[in-house]
Amino acid sequence: MSSKTVTALLEMSDITKSFPGVRALDGVTFDLFAGEIHALVGENGAGKSTLMKVLGGVYPHPEYGGEILIEGEPRRFRNIRDAEAAGIAVIYQELSLVKDMTVGENIFLGREPQRFGIVRWNNLYRQAQQLLDDLHLSIDPRTPVRELGIGQQQLVEIAKALSQNARILVLDEPTAALTNAEVETLVQILSKLRSRGVGMIYISHKLEEVFRLSNRITVLRDGRTIGTEPTKELNQSSVISRMVGREVGDIFPTPEHTAGEVIFEVRNITVDDPYTAGKRLVNDVSFGVRRGEVLGIAGLMGAGRSDLLMAIFGAHAGRMSGEVLVENKRVRITSPAEAIRHGIGFVTEDRKRFGLILDQTILNNMTLASLPLISGRVFTNADREVALGETAMRDLRIKARTVFTVAGTLSGGNQQKVVLAKWLLTKPRVLFLDEPTRGIDVGAKQVIYAQINLLAREGLAIVLVSSELPEVLGLSDRVLVLHEGRITGEFTRANATPESVMACATGQMKR
Ligand SMILES: Nc1ncnc2c1ncn2[C@@H]1O[C@H](COP(=O)(O)OP(=O)(O)OP(=O)(O)O)[C@@H](O)[C@H]1O
Numbered sequence: 001m002s003s004k005t006v007t008a009l010l011e012m013s014d015i016t017k018s019f020p021g022v023r024a025l026d027g028v029t030f031d032l033f034a035g036e037i038h039a040l041v042g043e044n045g046a047g048k049s050t051l052m053k054v055l056g057g058v059y060p061h062p063e064y065g066g067e068i069l070i071e072g073e074p075r076r077f078r079n080i081r082d083a084e085a086a087g088i089a090v091i092y093q094e095l096s097l098v099k100d101m102t103v104g105e106n107i108f109l110g111r112e113p114q115r116f117g118i119v120r121w122n123n124l125y126r127q128a129q130q131l132l133d134d135l136h137l138s139i140d141p142r143t144p145v146r147e148l149g150i151g152q153q154q155l156v157e158i159a160k161a162l163s164q165n166a167r168i169l170v171l172d173e174p175t176a177a178l179t180n181a182e183v184e185t186l187v188q189i190l191s192k193l194r195s196r197g198v199g200m201i202y203i204s205h206k207l208e209e210v211f212r213l214s215n216r217i218t219v220l221r222d223g224r225t226i227g228t229e230p231t232k233e234l235n236q237s238s239v240i241s242r243m244v245g246r247e248v249g250d251i252f253p254t255p256e257h258t259a260g261e262v263i264f265e266v267r268n269i270t271v272d273d274p275y276t277a278g279k280r281l282v283n284d285v286s287f288g289v290r291r292g293e294v295l296g297i298a299g300l301m302g303a304g305r306s307d308l309l310m311a312i313f314g315a316h317a318g319r320m321s322g323e324v325l326v327e328n329k330r331v332r333i334t335s336p337a338e339a340i341r342h343g344i345g346f347v348t349e350d351r352k353r354f355g356l357i358l359d360q361t362i363l364n365n366m367t368l369a370s371l372p373l374i375s376g377r378v379f380t381n382a383d384r385e386v387a388l389g390e391t392a393m394r395d396l397r398i399k400a401r402t403v404f405t406v407a408g409t410l411s412g413g414n415q416q417k418v419v420l421a422k423w424l425l426t427k428p429r430v431l432f433l434d435e436p437t438r439g440i441d442v443g444a445k446q447v448i449y450a451q452i453n454l455l456a457r458e459g460l461a462i463v464l465v466s467s468e469l470p471e472v473l474g475l476s477d478r479v480l481v482l483h484e485g486r487i488t489g490e491f492t493r494a495n496a497t498p499e500s501v502m503a504c505a506t507g508q509m510k511r
């Protein structure tokens with residue numbers, strides 16, 4: 001072997017970036033070779049997304065310090081287009097598709113195939129179809145994006161990045177909302193791109209994936225590079241302790257709650273697809289939840305889990321039929337406000353749409369958004385409100401300067417914690433959690449799991465939807481499995497195994 005050194009595709013050296021009062025990046029060094037997947041990991045707020053925004057031209061020079069080299073050449077991007085022209089495609093953590101446009105329009109937005117200034121639609125949709133086929137995605141390019149679930153939107157973002165023939169592809173939490181099958185599709189796509197010489201930066205809190213996919217791992221903590229190592233020289237616990245700066249034990253708490261009487265019940269819930277006449281998203285689903293019980297709902301993406309919860313909460317566009325009973329009394333819920341009045345709380349998977357007001361402070365999001373609706377729980381004392389907000393911030397380890405920090409400036413995982421804190425403060429009787437730990441780091445997950453357990457011990461009935469099977473199995477007293485809108489299985493904590501739950505989730509086992 002010759003000892004010639006290979007020029008890195010990308011080198012970022014001594015990168016610094018500050019926001020008012022926050023030093024997000026403090027001398028970060030990072031490099032990437034052609035044909036490798038380099039994982040970037042770290043706790044919520046460590047600076048991962050910010051580093052990628054520097055690379056992607058979102059924060060142009062001189063808004064950051066340090067140097068970016070592409071194939072040995074110093075580069076300074078003035079904007080996103082500059083970075084794209086240099087072959088960099090970034091799929092951001094917060095999805096950026098235009099909801100009212102079709103999948104095809106989104107993929108080619110700003111780069112539509114034209115002739116004499118006229119967009120050639122047939123051409124556009126044919127190319128879009130080809131890209132989607134290439135990814136083995138069964139999505140019609142003429143579908144409006146608003147009709148797609150988050151998981152599918154994520155895959156469309158990837159198709160869009162691929163259409164730009166990127167040499168450097170950044171994926172910021174690409175699998176947070178994907179099903180196992182979709183993750184497999186993604187893994188195959190990335191392997192293919194790797195063999196074509198594309199360099200990829202992979203940000204994820206799912207360490208199994210990081211270990212499966214990556215060639216090297218860089219750990220960031222508090223805006224600094226802790227180290228870069230070949231993946232095969234590391235293991236999960238060594239990475240976790242580098243991320244967190246301490247050892248993390250078993251992340252699932254031992255349940256200390258016992259179920260009481262049924263406090264919430266639904267009977268024969270059916271939800272129609274608002275976009276396809278005659279199609280049902282949820283079909284004749286009935287269940288009850290007891291005080292102090294955690295009921296998990298497992299299932300694949302698109303099984304109807306979110307549709308079920310959204311419909312019960314009065315937030316679904318499709319028509320719902322069936323009965324909802326709170327403390328054995330029938331209630332009619334036609335809007336989220338009514339649901340909240342009946343003591344139902346909802347941590348949604350799509351925090352951008354339902355969870356957070358991005359231009360408001362953390363405190364406002366935690367309190368004003370929901371509390372006045374709940375009788376007898378209105379905060380009248382501002383000091384007390386601040387104190388409660390600060391406690392919640394500390395309990396959930398929300399990384400922000402004060403409770404008056406604007407929510408939109410928080411890192412993805414910290415935004416999710418604010419949504420959770422908001423509902424925890426309202427102390428509902430029934431709490432729906434839809435993917436509550438999406439994008440949340442291991443250390444913070446442990447905190448959230450402990451909170452869920454604590455709430456159950458205080459007598460809350462909790463309905464938990466999660467695509468992470470270990471999470472459903474680790475937290476639930478009882479597990480229902482949904483497949484194509486119907487319940488196909490029910491398990492107790494003792495008899496729920498990953499194999500049996502998956503068999504029901506994929507429809508291989510019907511009850
Ligand atoms: N636009 C902004 N204004 C102010 N502060 C910001 C802004 N963007 C990020 N920050 C701060 O910079 C720090 C790093 O945030 P960043 O989003 O890079 O974290 P992250 O590692 O991507 O975390 P996560 O895993 O939660 O996505 C955080 O303290 C965050 O609050």
Ligand SMILES: [Mg+2]
Nearest residue numbers: 049093411412
């Ligand atoms: Mg991030």
